Amino acid sequence: DVVMTQSPLSLPVTLGQPASISCRSSQSLVYSDGNTYLNWFQQRPGQSPRRLIYKISNRDSGVPDRFSGSGSGTDFTLKISRVEAEDIGVYYCMQAPHWPLTFGGGTKVEIK
Amino acid sequence: EVQLLDSGGGLVQPGGSLRLSCAASGFTFNYYGMTWVRQAPGKGLEWVSAISGSGDNTYYADSVKGRFTISRDNSKNTLYLHMNSLRSEDTAIYFCARDYSFDSWGQGTLVTVSS
Numbered sequence: 001d002v003v004m005t006q007s008p009l010s011l012p013v014t015l016g017q018p019a020s021i022s023c024r025s026s027q028s029l030v031y032s033d034g035n036t037y038l039n040w041f042q043q044r045p046g047q048s049p050r051r052l053i054y055k056i057s058n059r060d061s062g063v064p065d066r067f068s069g070s071g072s073g074t075d076f077t078l079k080i081s082r083v084e085a086e087d088i089g090v091y092y093c094m095q096a097p098h099w100p101l102t103f104g105g106g107t108k109v110e111i112k
Numbered sequence: 113e114v115q116l117l118d119s120g121g122g123l124v125q126p127g128g129s130l131r132l133s134c135a136a137s138g139f140t141f142n143y144y145g146m147t148w149v150r151q152a153p154g155k156g157l158e159w160v161s162a163i164s165g166s167g168d169n170t171y172y173a174d175s176v177k178g179r180f181t182i183s184r185d186n187s188k189n190t191l192y193l194h195m196n197s198l199r200s201e202d203t204a205i206y207f208c209a210r211d212y213s214f215d216s217w218g219q220g221t222l223v224t225v226s227s
Contacts, residue, residue: 041157092157100171101147
């Protein structure tokens with residue numbers, strides 16, 4: 001199985017400051033069609049998860065442009081340019097080219 | 113607007129069975145693969161099962177293989193998860209999600225396995 005390793009586990013942030021979450025996979029996430037299927041999700045307290053980013057860097061509809069994704073191969077990053085109060089929650093990366101589909105363990109973003 | 117409505121959760125004894133449902137609307141259901149993801153209390157997300165748009169292909173996590181069965185009724189725009197031989201470690205909120213990239217999620221339904 002592809003292991004997805006996120007860091008840090010917890011990320012205390014100051015409102016208005018940037019934040020960055022790392023995700024590494026144990027295998028390349030490049031699929032046979034040439035696309036890299038690495039997605040990012042946000043789960044606010046008490047809510048269902050919501051997809052933010054798909055295929056490394058594509059923002060979903062309605063996602064603020066302060067969120068950005070980058071990376072390639074096995075090494076990926078989610079960045080928040082200026083953290084706002086509504087960004088508090090747990091963030092997960094997830095890989096989709098390999099069965100079983102697997103998630104990272106999550107990064108909890110909280111106010112410092 | 114895409115909507116996914118999860119239902120069917122509840123309290124069940126170890127070894128028991130339960131059927132979860134996910135009613136879909138706002139999109140052409142049979143065009144999309146569908147998935148189930150679960151979240152144990154205070155834990156992260158775990159993919160459980162997936163099914164292709166036609167229903168011809170199914171996929172399972174090792175932790176549920178042989179006990180859970182995913183199915184769909186495209187005439188009713190509904191996804192199902194039949195769960196047998198339930199264990200305490202199956203206690204979780206179960207979410208349905210659209211596609212293998214989980215672009216939309218249901219609100220979840222809580223399954224508690226306890227005597």
